[in-house]
Amino acid sequence: MARATGWIGAHADEAAAELGRMIAVDTSFPPGLGYDDFATLMEELVAPLGFATERVAVPETLWRVPHGPASGPRANLIASRSSGRPACGLYFHVDTVPAAPGWETDPLRMERDGDRLIGLGAADMKGCIAAILLALRAADACGVELAYDPVLLFCTDEEGGLYPGIRYLAEQDLVPAHVLNFNGSAEARIWAGCFGLFNVLVRIHGQTVHAGEGNRKGGGLNAIEGALPLLNALTVLKARIATRVSTLPPPPDKPPLTAQLNLAAIRGGTAGGQVPALLELTLNRRYAPEERFEDALAEIEDVIRRSIATVPGLSVETVLVGHLMPTADPGGPHWPRWQAAMCAGFGYAPEAFRKWGAASCSDFGWVQRATGRQEVLLGGLGRPDRNVHAPGEYTTIPDIISLAQAVLAYLAADFRPDLNPDLPSKQS
Template sequence: MSAHVDAAVADLGRMIAVDTSFPPGLGYDDFAGLMEELVAPLGFATERVAVPEALWRVPNGPAAGPRTNLIASHSSGRPACGLYFHVDTVPAAAGWETAPLRLERDDDRLIGLGAADMKGCIAAVLLALRAARVCGVALAYDPMLLFCTDEEGGLYPGIRYLAEQGRLPDHTLNFNGSAEARIWAGCFGLFNLLVRIHGQAVHAGEGNRKGSGLNAIDAALPLLNALTELKEKVATRISALPPPPGKPPLAAQLNLAAISGGTAGGQVPALVELTVNRRYAPEERFEEALAEIEEVIRRSTAAMPGLSVETALVGHLMPTADPAGPHWPRWQAAMGAGFGYAPEEFRKWGAASCSDFGWVQRATGQSEVLLGGLGRPDRNIHSPGEYTTVPDIVSLAKSVLAYLAVDFRPDINPDLPSSQS
């Protein structure tokens, strides 16, 4: 794998060049086409599964274009193991020093939007599967590759739809995680609330005259202040989830994630749009967290006659409960084999970052979710200059191949007959 990693780097460059940023998520069809091309030589059959528009369409919401998911599989009668990737990225933020949709290589650094989260993981898994094919490695599982939409922000994620349709295998490796020696303990939930404040546009020269116009930006100021106060209150709510080593306890969060309004200096602005992002701990109830924000909106915008306010939920990821299960010891051993971690180096922790696998747990009733990936604290995930490294891609590929191989730790493979374990 180390000798052939350049092919994986080339794959990653092609993936990054396809803009799958959400919002709006217009590149999913093109990305599915690229994946079909890359997995065909490995003998996979592919199927495109689109999330029905009625499930994800929100008036004035952030999404546009078909939500095309791709399942790649082949069946030999072995148990299936899902290998999950979300194909969407966040939009490129201001501050990139390189072109975010063009892979840049700086020695072992591979820089580009989605390099770590999580297109680099796809490149690593393809590298592992090619090695298995070329070297004739006998597999314990039939890999099922799941290329899924809309994890970023949680707008009816593709993996949720596949789970609800009964399309998932009995256990799945989720690559939306870390390259560190980590055992996943679960994570927070998330929702995004779009707030639209409607005023009345008039000539800016008339804007200060009583009864003339209604400035939507002025009307938004009390709401912004009220949400800032609520943000401090929310941050006092501490979760019992174990935090990452050396980090403070995990706390609930409220963020003012996006705002836009107005058209020109010569016109009183008639519309402000604000997106509120709320990360809620497993101990909190979604309904109560949403109602708390909606009450703040109602109170802070009630004083201005003629103002109208509408809200819409434009994304929701449920908390992921404790994902432990019978396959975790072997996946931990595979991560150790690939990255060189000793068993005593592994620690169990949760995160205030979120996952679409809370929906999978709810839909399937299966709690176990294996987690790995290319995340590390310094990799600028969701930030300018996001990167992964060539050694991490090789190490993840080794971990995946070890886990899939029939002769790796058969003593702790719960899916082998007892005579072989």
């Protein structure tokens, strides 16, 4: 173990180079067109480690909706090797959010600034893949016996998709009972669960005419102007929703977690010479575990119907285009060992750990529902200053090294056997 820990530090630049290759594959969702290409890259990187791979596509009937944002095959990749040890799933979502305006560098070309590795998905969560591959190479290079057979799960559409890949894999009984999810933080955190979210596409239809005829009787119907009562009503609803406080514990020194409604995207019109006939609005609703999805959706749909009815001639259609269930308390018997591994990798003191949830969301609520299993371990490279989902997203070489060392410790047979609930003596 000591030699392997040093090996990780000595080969971190190789992991950084692989992260650069991952960032260069555009897997932004929506639309999610790069999943096949990313699976090909992962197959290349895991083959020298002796992993067999299988691609599992989510059937189009489960995620395709009229005018929805997703397109292209939803290619999930499972990489495994079996020696008869208990399986440990290592989960990654391969999609990123689209690059927002404001990047000062090419978001799909990793830039290195000292220890900083800057690029779209560097922290969330392609850097985690680089770290875990580094840990597995160290184990092989230094002869570290593992307590578990790792099963790598490279999954699609976590960033608000309608049918995330891990949901489909869980429903097909392809997800191990024991899973490390790297969609989280590098902080000393015990995960308490998280909110759910859903995205609704609202399409408001007017009538196009020449813009010079727009002010005359019968001169078209401006969908953008007609949507103003709806936008105002949604702003009122947003404030009302924000008063709903969850009992989920917030991060340390942060205010209580509350429900949220965001007007996330808006598109309408084509040119100055036309009265716009279509406005598309995407709403993002983050709902607390105490709320029912059906009630939250019905509340929004009611506001939409009542607002559009005030503008004669307008019509509206709504479609659900994304949904992640809340994740219930994911505690279980493996958490003490994972906390000890985080201490070994990142240097945290055991007493530094705090338990909190988040209004950010996970696709593991679907796993809990599909399998009936609650425990999900959480780690990752997220930190408050890493610009996750924003221009300039980055991770660091030290954090990649620390996460690799934590994962190596967790998987190693001789690390804290007293905390391994899968040993025969523990099971008896």
